[in-house]
Amino acid sequence: MAAVARSVSRVWGRFEQRLPKTARNFLNHAAGPKTIFFWAPTFKWGLVVAGLADVTRPAEKLSLQQSGALAATDTGTAIRVNRHLHRHSPRRPSVSVCCIHF
Numbered sequence: 001m002a003a004v005a006r007s008v009s010r011v012w013g014r015f016e017q018r019l020p021k022t023a024r025n026f027l028n029h030a031a032g033p034k035t036i037f038f039w040a041p042t043f044k045w046g047l048v049v050a051g052l053a054d055v056t057r058p059a060e061k062l063s064l065q066q067s068g069a070l071a072a073t074d075t076g077t078a079i080r081v082n083r084h085l086h087r088h089s090p091r092r093p094s095v096s097v098c099c100i101h102f
Contacts, residue, residue, distance in 0.1 A: 044073055 016024060031037040051070045054062055 044077070047073060 016027065019027070026032055027034060033039070047066070047070050050066060054066070
């Protein structure tokens, strides 16, 4: 398994060296695609886009699991954002929350 990891790392390194500097900077950024800070919001927005597709579906065909996942992630996000805003910028938290959700 270690040999596979080394070979993948070697191939990835060669690929990364051929990229333009802006692409390398994007890949190696602290919030770039090699981190959870990039992929968590990406998957969250994937749920939102999938939820928008349900607008045209009949009510009988809506997915309860998908709707529950969307509601749970949105609720969790709202709770975390509100806690963060109240700790760090208590002057106008309602404006920031609206900007995040719309």
